Amino acid sequence: MSIKHFLSTAWRLVPVLILAGCQGASDSSSGDSAGNVGCEGGGDAANTACYQVQLVGQWKAADHGALPGGAHFTSPVIASHSDAYSLFKAGESYASAGLELLAERGKTATLINEMAGDNGVKCRTTMSGFSSPTAQASANITLTTSHALISLASMVAPTPDWFLGVGGLSVLDEAGAFRDDLSADVHTYDAGTEEGSGFSLSNAATEPPEAVDYLSPSGTGFTSQSSERIEPPLARVTLTKISDGSCP
Secondary structure, three states: OOHHHHHHOHHHOOOOOOOOOOOOOOEOOOOEOOOOOEEOOOOOHHHEEEEEEEEEEOOOHHHHOOOOOOOEEOOOEEEEEOOOOOOOOOOOOOOOHHHHHHHHHOOOHHHHHHHHOOOOEEEEEEOOOOOOOOOEEEEEEEEEOOOOEEEEEEEEEOOOOEEEEEEEEEOEOOOOOEOOEEEEEEEEEEOOOEOOOOOOOOOOEOOOOOOOEEOOOOOOOOOOOOOOOOOOOOEEEEEEEEEEOOOO
16 A cells, blocks of 8 residues: 555554476465466467566665565466456556455465456466565466466565566567567556555555555655656566467
């Protein structure tokens, strides 16, 4: 939640590696099973491609101020999907139960199972090895021309409900063909589900919940080049086409 909302509601507070495309892993940071990872249906090889998703952490004291003790990211959840599915939209959507659990506790299973039950999702998986503030890790995932969007989320810890996120990044070019590669910043978001400022855990729930939005740096403990969101971003993602057809 925003620091402005936190201050205005303080009186209410009470004490309080690479994975082959559709293979699972355990969330070692939380002890939580990866859940129902996998892909739905096959696909025409001409309209299907296997991509490597690489995440690089960029959380550094020189850019973001002193890191808290135990600073880390949790296992990212990744989905390939159509525009019928949305993991989040900044300033518009509210966190699902699965995204709330990931943002607050690093748990992945509920979010994975939500994706498995959504017809807009093609594949969902987790990534191992992305933990330290400057970690580099990757996972492979299958996309199709009809399910050409990538979304992902990873908890920024220890924090109330802040997460790294990408919401609906397309791997298609203007002509509708698969790109060979593309990169994007991975920004930090506030899930809008838990009170608290700074690097803290297990705070009171935000009632009513707020929409997911960029994390405003004011009062968070982050040093930032922007007053609107954390800059430079805490991570960057690169998508590289490995082959035509589904991932092995």
